[in-house]
Amino acid sequence: MKGQVTQAHVTSQFPTSDTDLHVCLISEEGGFDLRTSELAPAPPKPVPAYLDAKALFHVGAYCGSVLASVGTFTLEDMDSDQGSQSSGRSWRIRGMATARDFRRLGFASAVLDHGLREIRKRGGLLVWCNGRTTARWFYRHHGFEQIGGERQVPGLQPHYRFKRAIGQPHHS
Numbered sequence: 001m002k003g004q005v006t007q008a009h010v011t012s013q014f015p016t017s018d019t020d021l022h023v024c025l026i027s028e029e030g031g032f033d034l035r036t037s038e039l040a041p042a043p044p045k046p047v048p049a050y051l052d053a054k055a056l057f058h059v060g061a062y063c064g065s066v067l068a069s070v071g072t073f074t075l076e077d078m079d080s081d082q083g084s085q086s087s088g089r090s091w092r093i094r095g096m097a098t099a100r101d102f103r104r105l106g107f108a109s110a111v112l113d114h115g116l117r118e119i120r121k122r123g124g125l126l127v128w129c130n131g132r133t134t135a136r137w138f139y140r141h142h143g144f145e146q147i148g149g150e151r152q153v154p155g156l157q158p159h160y161r162f163k164r165a166i167g168q169p170h171h172s
């Protein structure tokens with residue numbers, strides 16, 4: 001069922017062809033369970049989680065009918081955007097998560113690529129995030145530039161600030 005993560009062992013559902021992968025916009029509620037389980041120990045974000053966002057959308061990547069990966073994109077400036085060309089045209093990635101059994105299969109990449117397409121359509125110039133230290137290879141793989149060192153903020157997972165200009169798709 002869409003929006004639910006199966007608890008069953010899903011090895012047999014690994015994508016065997018491109019047609020198994022389906023990526024689309026989803027509701028915030030649809031991604032809640034997956035986001036909550038895979039981003040623990042971060043506390044669950046109640047829906048709606050991003051009340052201050054001027055605009056936002058949520059993307060899901062399915063393996064067949066199973067939701068494998070999710071991500072949210074919110075229209076939000078980085079602190080350093082103030083007065084810059086990208087001010088008002090910067091998008092932040094939130095809650096990027098792939099179900100454990102589906103990792104390293106390209107599902108989060110599909111979510112990110114879909115999000116970037118949507119942001120391009122909406123005239124975005126920059127995408128950024130606070131990417132967990134444990135997820136840094138994912139953002140580096142996608143051509144994100146690391147800004148500064150590792151950040152240690154009470155109550156948050158150690159993370160780095162990453163940004164990437166919106167342009168052509170980039171893969172290392």
Ligand SMILES: CC(C)(COP(=O)(O)OP(=O)(O)OC[C@H]1O[C@@H](n2cnc3c(N)ncnc32)[C@H](O)[C@@H]1OP(=O)(O)O)[C@@H](O)C(=O)NCCC(=O)NCCS
Binds near residue numbers: 039102
């Ligand atoms: C980070 C995360 C979303 C990546 O999801 P994913 O679906 O496995 O990512 P992809 O398969 O699209 O990975 C694309 C590339 O990123 C890099 N990458 C992703 N995970 C990696 C890891 N654990 N170690 C090293 N490189 C990694 C690889 O280059 C990979 O390509 P490859 O598998 O061909 O080598 C996933 O590991 C996750 O949900 N982690 C827990 C929650 C989390 O930390 N979310 C991010 C919050 S900022």
